[in-house]
Amino acid sequence: MPYLLLGIAIIAEVTATLSLRASEGFSRLGPSLVVAAGYLISFVVLAKVLTRLNVGPVYAIWSALGTVGAFVGGVLLFDERVRPATVIGAAIVIAGVIVMNLGGGASHG
Template sequence: MPYLYLSFAILFEVAATSLLKLSQGFSKMLFGILALVFYGLCFFFLSLSLKGIQLNLAYAIWAGIGLVGTTVLSIFLFREKVTATSLIGIALVISGLVLLNLSQKIH
């Protein structure tokens, strides 16, 4: 169940960040308010996930997958450009998450 909560936290974080962009600096209040609501839900589910997942692992997964998800969404939704350097960075983040997960299973 903790990983399901973490998945919800990631989904709400990616959605909230996208809504924050759509709010255009809170000049479009509906998007801004929705972003705040989604961030609240994100942190609620992140806190629930911490009951069963170590903080360092949960935060790394949340931040890493959130980064990748936000990047992918920004490419398709906002037509932002992706470079080879940014793809390498994303690959390094994913590699770091895999290594962190493996290190947790060794202990």
């Protein structure tokens, strides 16, 4: 169950981040409301996850998948360019999360 909640927190964070771009500096109400709701949901759910799992690996997963999700969303929604360096960077971020989890796991206690 904590990993399902972590997935929800990641989806909410990516949605909020992409909506931040769509809000055009908070000049558009709809996306601005999605930003506020998305980050609120993400942090509340993340706090719940952290009652069951270790903070280091969970934060690594949350931030890495959020980073990669925002990158992919930017490409798909805003026609941002895909450059070799950004793909390599995303792969390094994911590799780092894998290494962190191999080193200690995410179980609490």
